[in-house]
Amino acid sequence: MKPHYHKVPIGLTQSFGIRHDRKANFGTLWHYHPELELHFIIKGEGIQYIGETVSSFSDGDLILLGENLPHSWRCSQEYFRGDPSLVAEALVLHFSPTCLGKDFLELPEAQLIPLLFEKAKKGLKVSGKTKDQVAQLLHALLAASQLDRLILLLQILNILAESKEVEAISPGYSFSHLHNVSEMARLEKIYSHVMENYPKNISLEEMASLSNLSVTSFCRYFKKMTNKSFFGFLIEVRISNVCKRILEDRLPLEIISSECGFQNASNFYRHFKNVTGMTPSAYKKNTGRIRSDSPRTTSPLIFQS
Numbered sequence: 001m002k003p004h005y006h007k008v009p010i011g012l013t014q015s016f017g018i019r020h021d022r023k024a025n026f027g028t029l030w031h032y033h034p035e036l037e038l039h040f041i042i043k044g045e046g047i048q049y050i051g052e053t054v055s056s057f058s059d060g061d062l063i064l065l066g067e068n069l070p071h072s073w074r075c076s077q078e079y080f081r082g083d084p085s086l087v088a089e090a091l092v093l094h095f096s097p098t099c100l101g102k103d104f105l106e107l108p109e110a111q112l113i114p115l116l117f118e119k120a121k122k123g124l125k126v127s128g129k130t131k132d133q134v135a136q137l138l139h140a141l142l143a144a145s146q147l148d149r150l151i152l153l154l155q156i157l158n159i160l161a162e163s164k165e166v167e168a169i170s171p172g173y174s175f176s177h178l179h180n181v182s183e184m185a186r187l188e189k190i191y192s193h194v195m196e197n198y199p200k201n202i203s204l205e206e207m208a209s210l211s212n213l214s215v216t217s218f219c220r221y222f223k224k225m226t227n228k229s230f231f232g233f234l235i236e237v238r239i240s241n242v243c244k245r246i247l248e249d250r251l252p253l254e255i256i257s258s259e260c261g262f263q264n265a266s267n268f269y270r271h272f273k274n275v276t277g278m279t280p281s282a283y284k285k286n287t288g289r290i291r292s293d294s295p296r297t298t299s300p301l302i303f304q305s
Contacts, residue, residue, distance in 0.1 A: 051170030066120035
C-alpha cells in the first residue's frame, strides 16, 4: 500500500489531541504521521494494517503506534453498506514525543518513556489489566482540561512504560523501504485486489498482470516488499477471515473455509494450524480468549498480537 502523510489536527491551544470517533467505519486510508497514536477500539471489527503486519481487530483492542508507522483499520464489508445500526467507535490519542517539552525525555525520572517510544515504532498491542487501566484513563482524558490533561497523559505513559502486557505487532518492520511512492502504489493495488477477491482463485499470472510485471519479477517484488511469498500472504488473509467467521457464524466449518477460498479440506486444516498454531476446533473453544488476544504466528505479516 502507498502510505499517505496525514496532518493530525491538534488545536493551537493544546499540546496533544484526543478525539472520540463514532462513524459508519474507520475509512480505508493507509497513512502515517510523526505523532505517536494510542488507538482504543470501542466498537468495530475488521482487518488492520500496521507496518508489514495484517491482522484482525475487534472490540476492545488497544494499540500504541510509534512515529511514522503506517497504519489503517479497514472495517468489515458490512460497515460500508449504510446500515445505521452498525457503528465503528474509537478513542484516538495523538501526541508528539516532545509534547511535554524537549528536555522531558532526558530527565532521569522519565528514562522508561523514550524506551517505550522506541518499542512503539514496531507497533504495540496492549492487553490485560494494563489495557483496562489505560482505557479508563483515555475516557477521563477526553473530558479533562488544563493541567489535568497533562497529568492523565503522564499516567498513561507511565503505565504503558512499566507494563509487561505489551507485545510488538510488526517486530521486523522498517519504514525505510516504503519511501518509493510508485512501488507502494503498486503494493496498494495488490493488497486491495486480494482483500476484494481472496475467496476466489487468484493466480500469479493475474497478480503479475495487475502489477505490470512478469511472474518472476512479481514474486521477487512482493517478497522484497513484504518479506513473504504472495501465496503465503493470500493464505493468511484467508485464514484471518475464517477466524472472523468462526466467531460470527454458525455455519459448518467446511462451508466457512470454502467461502473464504479453501477448496480442499485437508489443505485448509494444515494451513490453519500453521498460521494460528492450533486446530479450528481448539480455536473455537478458545473464542473468548482469542477475541481479546489475536491468534499468534511467527509470520511477520499476520496475527501478531
